[in-house]
Amino acid sequence: MDEFMGAAIAEAELGVAEGGIPIGSVIVHAGRIIGRGHNRRVQNGSPILHGEMDAFENAGRQSAQTYRECTLYTTLSPCSMCSGAILLYGIPRVIIGENRTFLGEENLLRSRGVQLTVLDDARCVQLMHEFIERSPQLWNEDIGE
Amino acid sequence: MDEFMGAAIAEAELGVAEGGIPIGSVIVHAGRIIGRGHNRRVQNGSPILHGEMDAFENAGRQSAQTYRECTLYTTLSPCSMCSGAILLYGIPRVIIGENRTFLGEENLLRSRGVQLTVLDDARCVQLMHEFIERSPQLWNEDIGE
Numbered sequence: 001m002d003e004f005m006g007a008a009i010a011e012a013e014l015g016v017a018e019g020g021i022p023i024g025s026v027i028v029h030a031g032r033i034i035g036r037g038h039n040r041r042v043q044n045g046s047p048i049l050h051g052e053m054d055a056f057e058n059a060g061r062q063s064a065q066t067y068r069e070c071t072l073y074t075t076l077s078p079c080s081m082c083s084g085a086i087l088l089y090g091i092p093r094v095i096i097g098e099n100r101t102f103l104g105e106e107n108l109l110r111s112r113g114v115q116l117t118v119l120d121d122a123r124c125v126q127l128m129h130e131f132i133e134r135s136p137q138l139w140n141e142d143i144g145e
Numbered sequence: 146m147d148e149f150m151g152a153a154i155a156e157a158e159l160g161v162a163e164g165g166i167p168i169g170s171v172i173v174h175a176g177r178i179i180g181r182g183h184n185r186r187v188q189n190g191s192p193i194l195h196g197e198m199d200a201f202e203n204a205g206r207q208s209a210q211t212y213r214e215c216t217l218y219t220t221l222s223p224c225s226m227c228s229g230a231i232l233l234y235g236i237p238r239v240i241i242g243e244n245r246t247f248l249g250e251e252n253l254l255r256s257r258g259v260q261l262t263v264l265d266d267a268r269c270v271q272l273m274h275e276f277i278e279r280s281p282q283l284w285n286e287d288i289g290e
Contacts, residue, residue, distance in 0.1 A: 041206065048193065048202050048230065057193050061186065064290055084229025084250070085193065089289045105229070108253075144234045145209055 004028050005097060005119060008073040011038040011051065012127050018043050021135075021142055022127040023051040025074040027059050027091075029066055035059025041142055050142070051075065052082035056089070067091055075124040077104035079143060087112055097124030101132060102143065149173050150242060150264060153218040156183040156196065157272050163188050166280075166287055167272040168196040170219040172204050172236075174211055180204025186287055195287070196220065197227035201234070212236055220269040222249035224288060232257055242269030246277060247288065 004026055011024025015038035027035040037054025040046050049057070052074050067089040077099035078086060086094060086109060096118045099106065106116055132139045149171055156169025160183035172180040182199025185191050194202070197219050212234040222244035223231060231239060231254060239254065241263045251261055277284045 045205055046202060047204070047206055047234070048198050053193050057191060059192070060190055061192055061286065064285070067289065080229040080232040081226065082229070084225040084227070084232075087225040087229075089192070140209070141206065144212065 002073075002095070002119070004033065004071070004073045005075075005095060005121065007033060007036060008051075008075050008097065009121075009123055009127075011036055011055075012075045012124070015039055015043075015051075016127065016131070021138065022131050023074070023076045025051040025055040025072065027055050028071045028073065029062075029069055034062070034066075034070070039142070042138070048081070050079065050082050052078055053085060056085055062089075064090065071095060073097075075121075076128060077102055077106060077118070078109070079104045080108075083109050086114060093117075095119065097121045098128070100125055101128035147218075147240070147264075149178065149216070149218045150220075150240060150266065152178060152181060153196075153220050153242065154266075154268055154272075156181055156200075157220045157269070160184055160188075160196075161272065161276070166283065167276050168219070168221045170196040170200040170217065172200050173216045173218065174207075174214055179207070179211075179215070184287070187283070193226070195224065195227050197223055198230060201230055207234075209235065216240060218242075220266075221273060222247055222251060222263070223254070224249045225253075228254050231259060238262075240264065242266045243273070245270055246273040 012022040020042040021039040024038040040049035071093040075097035083105035157167040165187040166184040169183040185194035216238040220242035228250035
């Protein structure tokens with residue numbers, strides 16, 4: 001297991017432990033995590049704090065140069081909002097845990113030159129399968145459905 | 146002046162008064178503002194709280210049905226992140242104060258069926274012109290440049 005995807009999964013698991021949606025993310029610069037986060041819809045009543053957005057928020061204000069040297073890890077294929085944040089800040093590489101349970105804006109990201117790697121990680125799939133079975137309405141809300 | 150664009154401009158002006166970036170937004174449902182916000186990069190040290198994102202956050206968790214009946218007003222053409230949030234939640238109509246000082250993802254939004262109206266409002270342009278002249282680096286940071 002990649003160390004950084006492991007950290008993103010740990011964030012997703014923390015989300016479950018808090019009664020939330022099991023999606024986590026970390027942003028890595030020069031071999032170091034500068035921001036980590038997980039979905040906080042339930043915990044904070046937030047419609048914008050998806051895992052990736054929470055990682056951006058916790059990384060704080062960074063220079064354009066820093067963002068352009070970052071890799072973002074996320075346990076789930078990024079939705080249009082999180083993909084838009086990736087494009088805004090010019091994150092060049094995204095490592096995706098899985099895209100079986102939800103396929104985000106991967107085509108848009110690729111069309112704008114973002115390098116994507118999909119790991120098809122069994123633990124990421126399991127976390128989402130269990131969650132969607134447990135809370136289908138909450139999951140639909142999180143993806144605007 | 147449209148009442149709701151007026152409210153978005155009032156949010157942008159509040160941002161200036163706080164020493165922040167002058168971009169404001171409101172989300173309207175059934176003739177009533179359900180969320181209002183302004184850019185909080187400076188005030189909260191936030192890279193994700195653009196005006197539109199702050200309006201989504203302040204509207205709180207809404208049903209998919211509600212989002213699909215909303216109109217979002219924003220003083221400035223929405224960047225990729227805010228456009229992604231608009232697409233995630235299926236907001237069907239966006240009223241844009243101006244797109245002279247920054248052109249966001251209008252083509253992407255239109256290609257996905259979002260109805261856009263650009264007002265080319267003089268006050269919105271003035272707020273951005275004055276801000277960009279005063280704080281060019283801060284503005285570049287806000288758009289990932």
